[in-house]
Amino acid sequence: MGRCSFFTRIIFVSVVAFAGGVGCQLYERNVPSASTAPVLPGQSTGVFTTARPSFGAALNNFMDRRPTPVQPIEFPHNIHVGKQIACTEYCHEAVTSGPVAGLPSVKTCMICHNAIATDRPRIKQITAMREKGIDLAWQRVFDYTPQAHVKFNHAPHIRAKVECSTCHGNIGQQTVAQRNVDLNMGVCVTCHREKNAPTDCLTCHF
Amino acid sequence: MDRRSFIKLTAISGTSAALASCGSPENTLIRFVPDEDIVPGQAVWKPSVCPSCASGCGLTVRVMDAEADVVRGGQAGIVQILAAKKLEGSPMYPVNRGALCARGQAAIQVTYHPDRITQPLKRSGDRGSGQYAAISWDEAIKELVARLDTLTDAGTQKALACLTNSRGHRAALLDMFLSRFGAPGAVNFEMFGDEVLRRANALSFGRDQLPTYDLANARHVIAFGADFLGTWNSPVSNAQGYGHMRQGRSGIRGSFVQVESRMSQTGANADEWVPARPGTEGALALGFAHVIIAEKLRLASGAGRAGALIEGWSGGLADYAPEQVEKITGVSARRVERLAREFAERRPAVAIIGGAPLAHTNGLFSALAVNALNALVGNVGEAGGVAFTPQLNIAKPRAAGFRITPDGEGTYIGDAQVLLIDGANPVYSSLPVWKLRETLARLPYIVSLGSFLDETSILSDLILPDHSFLESFVEAAPESGSMVAVLGVAPPVMKPLHDTRATPDVLLDVSRQLTKPLDLTWQTFEEMLTATMMKFPGSSADSDAWTEAQEKGGWWGTPTAAIAAAQTPIAQSPSSLAWADPKFDGDETKYPLHLLPYVSSAFLDGSLAHLPWLQELPDPMTSAMWSSWVEINPATATKLGIGDGDVVDVVSTQGSVRLAAVLTPGIAPDIVAIPTGQGHRSFTRYASGRGVSPIDVLSTMTVDRVGSIAWAATRVNILRVSGPDGRLVMFAGGSREEMEHGR
Numbered sequence: 001m002g003r004c005s006f007f008t009r010i011i012f013v014s015v016v017a018f019a020g021g022v023g024c025q026l027y028e029r030n031v032p033s034a035s036t037a038p039v040l041p042g043q044s045t046g047v048f049t050t051a052r053p054s055f056g057a058a059l060n061n062f063m064d065r066r067p068t069p070v071q072p073i074e075f076p077h078n079i080h081v082g083k084q085i086a087c088t089e090y091c092h093e094a095v096t097s098g099p100v101a102g103l104p105s106v107k108t109c110m111i112c113h114n115a116i117a118t119d120r121p122r123i124k125q126i127t128a129m130r131e132k133g134i135d136l137a138w139q140r141v142f143d144y145t146p147q148a149h150v151k152f153n154h155a156p157h158i159r160a161k162v163e164c165s166t167c168h169g170n171i172g173q174q175t176v177a178q179r180n181v182d183l184n185m186g187v188c189v190t191c192h193r194e195k196n197a198p199t200d201c202l203t204c205h206f
Numbered sequence: 207m208d209r210r211s212f213i214k215l216t217a218i219s220g221t222s223a224a225l226a227s228c229g230s231p232e233n234t235l236i237r238f239v240p241d242e243d244i245v246p247g248q249a250v251w252k253p254s255v256c257p258s259c260a261s262g263c264g265l266t267v268r269v270m271d272a273e274a275d276v277v278r279g280g281q282a283g284i285v286q287i288l289a290a291k292k293l294e295g296s297p298m299y300p301v302n303r304g305a306l307c308a309r310g311q312a313a314i315q316v317t318y319h320p321d322r323i324t325q326p327l328k329r330s331g332d333r334g335s336g337q338y339a340a341i342s343w344d345e346a347i348k349e350l351v352a353r354l355d356t357l358t359d360a361g362t363q364k365a366l367a368c369l370t371n372s373r374g375h376r377a378a379l380l381d382m383f384l385s386r387f388g389a390p391g392a393v394n395f396e397m398f399g400d401e402v403l404r405r406a407n408a409l410s411f412g413r414d415q416l417p418t419y420d421l422a423n424a425r426h427v428i429a430f431g432a433d434f435l436g437t438w439n440s441p442v443s444n445a446q447g448y449g450h451m452r453q454g455r456s457g458i459r460g461s462f463v464q465v466e467s468r469m470s471q472t473g474a475n476a477d478e479w480v481p482a483r484p485g486t487e488g489a490l491a492l493g494f495a496h497v498i499i500a501e502k503l504r505l506a507s508g509a510g511r512a513g514a515l516i517e518g519w520s521g522g523l524a525d526y527a528p529e530q531v532e533k534i535t536g537v538s539a540r541r542v543e544r545l546a547r548e549f550a551e552r553r554p555a556v557a558i559i560g561g562a563p564l565a566h567t568n569g570l571f572s573a574l575a576v577n578a579l580n581a582l583v584g585n586v587g588e589a590g591g592v593a594f595t596p597q598l599n600i601a602k603p604r605a606a607g608f609r610i611t612p613d614g615e616g617t618y619i620g621d622a623q624v625l626l627i628d629g630a631n632p633v634y635s636s637l638p639v640w641k642l643r644e645t646l647a648r649l650p651y652i653v654s655l656g657s658f659l660d661e662t663s664i665l666s667d668l669i670l671p672d673h674s675f676l677e678s679f680v681e682a683a684p685e686s687g688s689m690v691a692v693l694g695v696a697p698p699v700m701k702p703l704h705d706t707r708a709t710p711d712v713l714l715d716v717s718r719q720l721t722k723p724l725d726l727t728w729q730t731f732e733e734m735l736t737a738t739m740m741k742f743p744g745s746s747a748d749s750d751a752w753t754e755a756q757e758k759g760g761w762w763g764t765p766t767a768a769i770a771a772a773q774t775p776i777a778q779s780p781s782s783l784a785w786a787d788p789k790f791d792g793d794e795t796k797y798p799l800h801l802l803p804y805v806s807s808a809f810l811d812g813s814l815a816h817l818p819w820l821q822e823l824p825d826p827m828t829s830a831m832w833s834s835w836v837e838i839n840p841a842t843a844t845k846l847g848i849g850d851g852d853v854v855d856v857v858s859t860q861g862s863v864r865l866a867a868v869l870t871p872g873i874a875p876d877i878v879a880i881p882t883g884q885g886h887r888s889f890t891r892y893a894s895g896r897g898v899s900p901i902d903v904l905s906t907m908t909v910d911r912v913g914s915i916a917w918a919a920t921r922v923n924i925l926r927v928s929g930p931d932g933r934l935v936m937f938a939g940g941s942r943e944e945m946e947h948g949r
Contacts, residue, residue, distance in 0.1 A: 041325065041327060041339060042324035043324060094246055103246055107240070134238060
């Protein structure tokens with residue numbers, strides 16, 4: 001074949017792919033195609049898909065890269081924990097009953113901050129947000145990748161009296177939550193063995 | 207590719223990925239403060255009622271926080287809402303007791319359907335073009351009110367017509383609206399309805415109602431054409447009873463014989479499959495009765511009124527000796543005798559009839575014959591036999607005030623001035639020869655209350671979209687499927703996703719705004735349901751039934767006299783009926799095959815074809831999906847030179863449809879079968895232009911003495927068009943039988 005330049009090869013591949021595509025089109029011409037229903041006002045016109053919103057998002061997802069979370073406000077965990085507010089009391093209340101702990105809405109903040117510390121700049125900021133009807137867009141810090149196929153359920157761990165800090169580290173001393181514990185399978189299995197919890201694969205991977 | 211090119215390519219894609227990942231669009235959307243109090247991450251289960259068919263199964267709906275795209279103050283963003291995520295059967299509900307069929311599971315897609323109508327619309331293009339412009343609710347209601355006022359001013363209130371598929375309280379409210387306005391009753395047309403069996407039960411047992419079978423306690427079941435595990439009557443309830451009959455009792459396994467000419471999902475479960483000639487099922491049932499009476503296994507007089515309806519019953523059915531029955535049905539005399547003895551000896555035994563046998567010209571006779579057989583073995587009202595779900599005192603709508611057929615008695619729908627369409631789609635499900643589409647297209651004004659643009663509602667001038675069932679008060683009073691009386695009722699599971707309004711509330715609103723307001727008693731549909739439920743007894747002296755019903759999804763139990771429906775007066779007994787050969791449309795030489803349209807296990811009559819989960823649900827017998835096909839016996843196919851997947855034309859006197867052939871041994875050689883439900887011209891992106899409907903080739907034959915369409919009485923011919931062209935989509939890649947042989 002001799003020495004073909006790089007671009008010649010690219011063009012060759014493109015031509016083959018194009019011909020293939022056209023061929024498929026011709027082959028499928030016999031198949032009656034579903035006619036498209038008219039689009040009505042108020043309906044979304046986009047294709048209904050579970051795909052990522054952009055190529056970058058898809059690639060990041062595929063390569064398991066997550067941007068460092070940037071939180072809407074610098075939430076001081078240390079102050080709240082210092083004031084003896086339990087994590088599960090208001091802000092992450094679903095943790096005792098369900099799989100995820102949940103991230104609070106600005107409404108939850110305002111339960112207390114309608115009256116408490118209303119003169120602080122950050123409280124003023126969230127009061128203003130609430131008045132504009134805009135919520136806090138929290139970014140998730142702790143998460144498993146889809147490839148890990150882990151289904152973690154908080155509630156049984158809380159019932160077994162596992163401390164939040166066992167997995168989430170010293171968040172009580174942090175301001176903005178940081179992922180400072182590397183949650184790999186070893187951590188889970190060690191603890192499950194110590195506590196005589198099941199170590200069957202299907203306990204977590206289902 | 208050499209190493210250098212590979213590195214170059216890697217560098218290029220790496221750089222582009224790095225660039226593309228700058229600024230993730232998820233982060234840029236504004237989040238609005240939610241309207242509801244939501245605990246993130248916490249699932250709650252709320253009751254509801256399944257809308258997919260008339261069985262009225264109870265649901266329990268998983269509701270959790272979700273994100274919805276919204277526009278507020280001109281700004282796009284996302285907001286947390288409480289949204290339904292999963293439907294399951296309600297564990298306590300007496301009809302389905304925790305189970306739910308695939309159609310029920312898929313019903314959640316109604317709410318989130320991308321082609322759902324999200325706001326009131328007014329036609330902006332030609333009628334039928336599907337072009338609409340947005341309009342506000344106030345304007346839309348004002349427009350409908352003005353149209354109705356015009357009728358009142360002209361004194362032509364009778365020209366208001368309504369097509370509906372509502373049941374229960376909603377139908378009662380709609381009827382009250384129409385009757386107070388001065389309009390005739392709404393039309394509720396069902397091509398594959400059970401009118402024949404209801405009529406037969408009224409004659410035989412004095413109950414104008416579908417029967418409930420106590421399969422759980424039966425020892426032996428014979429079903430004539432009824433796909434009772436798949437699509438017919440109350441399939442989830444039947445399947446649970448059937449499971450108990452087969453495997454739920456220690457040491458007892460009930461036996462099951464299915465009589466039908468195409469093996470259905472139900473037939474595939476049977477111990478014995480008996481293909482009888484189409485339309486002769488009644489003769490076979492009487493053959494059984496003859497043997498039972500002749501061998502003195504039971505007394506003929508034991509059948510009472512149900513027996514007296516059959517000519518020759520008291521004389522021991524001399525015309526139905528096994529040899530004669532063999533000539534009529536094609537089932538051997540010895541087999542008739544054996545099946546009859548089994549039926550009499552295995553107590554309790556029950557016979558079921560439904561589906562195609564009732565859709566022949568002699569369908570009423572077949573139903574009466576099977577009723578008499580049940581009465582003969584004394585199983586009516588007994589454990590393991592035929593029962594009737596106690597009915598509650600709920601206002602019944604009047605009979606239809608318009609006919610949709612061009613000929614016949616009464617007012618023709620083409621003479622209406624204003625038409626309301628409440629979810630029904632008769633343009634799809636009526637015979638093409640009736641020309642309903644052309645008739646409706648000529649009407650001066652049409653208003654649709656549905657959530658989707660289908661063949662009927664696309665003709666409308668104004669669309670006032672309803673909430674989905676998860677967003678509104680729902681109720682159902684099942685006609686069958688339970689041994690106790692049931693009224694399923696539940697409050698909304700979630701807030702409306704779109705700018706829609708509940709149809710009953712829209713009707714109440716319109717009734718107040720008319721120049722001569724109609725007094726419909728209630729302000730909202732909720733008030734109407736409350737008024738009914740307040741009459742019901744609570745579980746204890748200081749509890750109220752309405753609060754309890756909203757928590758558990760309904761009321762069930764033995765009705766007190768105050769809430770029980772009045773017993774229907776026993777219909778005057780006609781003179782006894784005699785056997786008549788089934789009549790078929792089409793000359794036998796020109797159209798040698800019988801066409802059996804069968805109710806699709808995914809779409810039922812076609813009203814669920816817009817749900818993509820059901821489109822991709824493989825048919826349980828052929829594994830075909832997303833398409834239409836005709837099932838042909840391999841011997842017949844060989845004779846006609848047709849191979850698996852070939853494209854064929856199915857031709858009747860009424861027209862032809864083109865679809866793929868599926869060869870299957872589970873069908874009699876002189877029968878071909880086509881599933882219903884596809885062939886929509888316009889019904890969302892998933893159903894439009896997909897497959898064909900067997901209704902397009904059906905003849906106008908009717909069932910004697912009932913008048914409903916005899917949809918199994920059409921003869922057809924099959925002509926091969928070409929080899930496979932890819933229109934047939936099979937989950938298993940080929941016919942299942944082929945795969946079995948290939949192993």
